[in-house]
Amino acid sequence: MTELPQITDSHCHLDFPDFEGELDDIVTRAAEVGVTRMVTICTRLSAEPSVRAIAEAHAPVFYAAGTHPMSAASEPMVAADQLIALAAHPKFVGIGESGLDYHYTADSASVQQESLRIHIAAARQTGLPLIIHARAADEDMARILTEEYGNGAYSCVMHCFSSGAGLAKAALDLGFYLSMSGIAAFPKSQELRDIFANAPVDRILVETDAPYLAPPPYRGKRNEPAYTPKTARVGAELFGLDYATFAAQTEANFERLFSKVAQYEAAA
Template identity: 50%
Template sequence: MLIDSHCHLDFEALSADLDGVFARAAAAGVVGMVTISTRVENFSTYAGLAERYANVWCSVGTHPHNAHEELHVTTDELVRLSAHPRCVAIGEAGLDYFYDNAPREAQATGLRRHIAAARVTSLPLVIHSRQADDDMAKILEEESGQGAFPFVLHCFTAGMDLAQRALALGGYISFSGIVTFKNAQEIQDVARIVPADRYLVETDAPYLAPIPHRGQSNEPSFVRHTAQKLAEIRGISLEQIGTESTANFGRLFSKTGLK
C-alpha cells in the first residue's frame, strides 16, 4: 500500500484522463494521493477534486513561482480555506532560486505566511526548496524558534546539510522519482540516512517521472518505482517501504484519518 503524497491532478496531463489515472494507481497499490495547490485562487478546483474522489485530498497555498502574484493572500485567508474538510495541508510554498520566477523577497514573505498558517492550524506545510538550502534552513530555524510547526520538504533535491537541519526541527523528507536517476547520488545518500519514521514518497506528477518512465508524463501509479528504489537504497523490502511511508503519511497528514 502506497500514498502519493504530492501530485497535481488539476494539470491537463492528468486531468484529461482521471479515470485512467486512478485505475492505474489502484493497480499499482496506490490507495491515496494529495493534489497540491500552486495558486490559492484555484482552491475551488483542488477542493472539487478532493470532494469528488474518496481517495484524494488537497492542500491550499501558493507555489514560490507565483508568490509575487498572490501577496494579497494573508495567513488568515490560508487558515480559513484550510478548514475545508478535504484540505489536509498548507502549501506548496517555499524558495526556488533555480528559476527565480518570483522575486526572492516575495518568495520569503509568502513562505513565512504559510508557516504561520501551518503553526495556527497544525496542518503540515508542504515546502518547495530548490537551490536555496542556506536561506531555507535559516528561515525554518528562525520560524521554529517562534513556535513549532509540522512540515515536509517535498521532492527533496537538496544536500545533506538541509536534510539534517530539517530533521532536527522535526521535519519530514519526501522523495520523488528523482531518487531513481543515475546522477542522484547525493539524494540517495540522504534517502539512506533519513529515519524510518520521517520519510514519504511522491510523484510530483505530471513532472519528474522515475526510471523506467523518465521523459514521459508522470502519474501517481509511478510512485511504486520510487518506493522500489528506496527499498533498494535502504536495504529493506518494498512492502516495508509501503508500511513505513504510509504510516508516516498518516501521522503527518493526520487530518486524512489514515493510520
C-alpha cells in the first residue's frame, strides 16, 4: 500500500465559531487525507488564550497570533513586547496575521501601517516568520516590507496570496514565501496561477484559510484543513510535478520557514 503524502495546512482559523464542537473531527478528517499539521491563526490578541488552548489540546495544531489589519483600528494597538512574550510558548510559531487591507478598511490605512511595522519588529526579534494579509494595498505593502527589511532581516509568508505580480516579485526578491489558498484553484484565477507558476517552487506553501475560500468542488461551503490537498493538486499541476513530489516540496518549504515546528516535533 502506497503511503499517503503528508502535507501541512499553513493557515487556518480553528477558533472560529464555524468549527465549534467539531475540532476532534476536523483534525481526524485532515489526518485521513494526509494533512498532518496545521497552523491556526489568532487575529485578535484578546482571543489568544482560546487559540493557544486549541494548539495545546491537539498534537497536530500549532498557532500564531497578531492583530488582523481589518481590526487594527478597533483593537488596542499591539506592542512588540506582547508578541515577543507569546513566542515563549513552544507551539507559538509565527507573528500575525498582520498586513494591510484597503478593500474594506482603507480609512484606517495609517493605523494598519503602524501595526504592521510593530509586527515586523516582533518577527525580526523573535526570528519567527511574519504572516502577511495583503488586499488592495500592493504598493504600500511592497514599500513597507522592503523598507523594514532594510532595517534588519526577517522572514515572511504572503498568506493567501492573491495580489499582483509586482507584489509577488517584491516579496520573492526579499526571500519571502507565497502561500496558495483555494483562490488559486478557482476557474477564473488563471492570472494568479501564472504568478505562482513563475515563482520558485521552494518558496511555495499551501493553506486553506478555513473556514473561508474552499477550493473546488467545495467552493461556497465551509472550508476545512482536510481540503488542503485539493489546492495542492492544482499547485502540483502548475509546477509539472506529481502530487507526492509537490507535497514533499511544500513540507520542506514549511519546515524551513516555520523552523520552530520542526524543532518542536524533533524534541517531542
